[in-house]
Each structure stands twice: as C-alpha cells, then as structure tokens.
Amino acid sequence: MSASAPTSPALLALRERIDALDRELLALLNRRMQLALEVGELKKAEGSVVFRPEREAQVIDGLKAVNAGPLPRDSVAPIWREIMSASRSLETPTRVAYLGPAGTFSEEAALGYFGSSILRVPCTSFDEVFHVTATGAADFGVVPVENSTEGVVTRALDLFLHTPLFIIGETSLFVRHNLLRKTDSLADIEAVVAHPQALAQCHAWLAAHLPHAERRPVASNAEGARLASQDVKLAAIASARAGGEFGLHLVAPAIQDDAHNRTRFAVVTHPQRHPAPKPSGHDCTSLVVSVSNRPGAVHDMLVPLKQHGVSMSRFESRPARSGQWEYYFYIDVEGHPDQPTVGQALQELREACAFFKVLGTYPVDVH
Secondary structure, rough: OOOOOOOOHHHHHHHHHHHHHHHHHHHHHHHHHHHHHHHHHHHHOOOOOOOOOOHHHHHHHHHHHHHHOOOHHHHHHHHHHHHHHHHHHHHOEEEEEOOOOOOOOHHHHHHHHHHHOOOEEEEOOHHHHHHHHHHHOOOOEEEEEOOOOOOOOHHHHHHOOOOEEEEEEEEEEEOEEEEEEEOOOOOOOOOOEOOOHHHHHHHHHHHHHHHEEEEEEOHHHHHHHHHHOOOOOEEEOOHHHHHHOOEHHHEOOOOOOOOOEEEEEEEEEEOOOOOOOOOOOOOEEEEEEEOOOOOOOHHHHHHHHHHHHOOOOEEEEEOOOOOOOEEEEEEEEOOOOOOHHHHHHHHHHOOOOEEEEEEEEEEEEOO
C-alpha cells in the first residue's frame, strides 16, 4: 500500500485558519445562546410564547438580504433554523407531532421547519397528529396538505373542518421516492407497500417495472419500510432516511413519476396556546368556506377578492357530505388580515358565505 502524499504547508495553513474561525463561531454562538436565555426570561415574565414564526422569517429574510459572500442564499435559512432551534430549546423543549415512525417525509418536514432541537412525537395517523396537538400532548403538528403530482391530501383537509387547530406556518419538501428492500434485487417482489399517496405518485414506474406486484397501502412510507425489513417478498417506497433506519437496500432511486414532485406541509397549533403570527411581509391566509346552492353563488363569493386586489393562490373543493350536492371550498389568499385591503376583502367574503372559517395566517417562504 502506497503512503499518502504529505499535506502541503498551504493546505495546513488554511485548515488552521478554518479551525480558528470555527472556534470564533462557537464563541459567538454561545454569546447568542446567552442572549436567547435572557430573552426567554423576559418572555416568561411577560407571558409571551417562545416560538414566533413571523419573527424567525424576518430574521432569515434580513440575513439573506445582507449575504454578500460565497455562502449560497438558499443555505442561509437551514443554518439559522438550526441556530434558532437550539436557542428555543434552551427556553423550553418544543414538542412536534407528525406522521411517523422515524424516516417519514413528515418527520423530515418537521425537522426542516423547526430544526433538530425538538422533542419528536411520531403518530400513527393524521387524526392522531391533530388529536395530540389539540389536547396539548404536542405543541405543534406537521401534516401534508398538498402534493404537486396528486393534489390535496383529502384526510388532512377534512380534519381542519372539525378541529380548533389553526395554521401558523408552512413548509414544502422535495419528495424523492425510492424502492427499498432487504435484498438488492427487483426479482420476486410480491407486493409494494407504501402510503396511498406514494403509490399514486409512482404509478407509472410501478406499472412499467413491477406490473404484477400487489400495491398495498399502509399508514406511512416509513411503516412500509419497517414491514419490508421483516419480509423479503415486500418492497417499500420511502425516503433514503427510512432505508437507513430499517437497514434496507436502495434498489431503485427516484421512482416518482414527476421529477419535481413536492409536498406542502402545514404547521398547526392550538389558538389558546399560541397566538396567530403577525404580518411578516410575505404571508398567506387559508380559509374554508361554503355558499348556498344557488346560481352565481361561487362567483359572488370571489368578487370581494377581485374588487380589493387580493390574489388567490389556491382554490380546492371538497364534498360537504350532506347529501345535497354542497361543497366546502379551501382557499389560500396572499396577504395578512391586518392589511386593510385583505381585511376588508375577507370581511365581505365572510358576508357572502354560509360557512366561513379562517384556517390560519402565516409567513411563507420566498426564494
């Protein structure tokens, strides 16, 4: 075996400078954490909440605006989310519920939004995520609400109708589906196990490569990975993290039909434990409404938005299950109700509706 080449003096000098900067960064981070502790004491005295999504969004926006070095702009947010996550954990642990077990995209979305310094509360269903968040067993819940390929996640939307929870944030995740298995082969796969959304998002690939394999829906992709780790005849569709968690081979990477497949997640909490976010400068307001079953009712409902110049970024309908061919409409509008035009438009929209519920107002990421 040949000896490795000696490290050049120039490289050694650069490494020493980096090590020195790392020590400076650590010292600065500890100074920041000390200030965070002082802020925490003031918040406790004032009865203020620890997590303010609009404040964190403003901090990240400000840093992106002044970033003039080689650090990529898109790297600013994840770095500072981790710093702020560690700061929050000094004040009080943040309990976050999501669809588990370990290795799900919901877990990845929760960690991406809150940072890794959280107490994880994995749940077996969307219903459980809403329940534990509503009862206070978790401070926040993270649920998928929309996929760029398959559209809305219907169960999550239905749960918003009958829950006190409201949305205080959102995050989106690039969803890369992989075929995972105990053995590194496509041969002799009897069934593919995954969440129904994942099976639908990989329909074309499965039809082309595993046309005879059963498609078996389970509660989550990570649960599918767990089952596949116990049965050589099963293959799972899940993240690479789930494959590592359960010791599976990545048999086929990126099998989703849409190369740009993304899922949007809502961050929910109880209004008695957390106030609605204040304006951040780039906000979204989500609503669910219904109108009387009469000609022109839907048109009349949308007129206030046009008259006040409020943009609508999403419009989805769901059956009201009343047997009367009635529908609930899920609407996202750009802006915050504290803005006069948005507030006036929403008030007039409320007057035109038979049912009106604000699901939340929250900052959205601007790339």
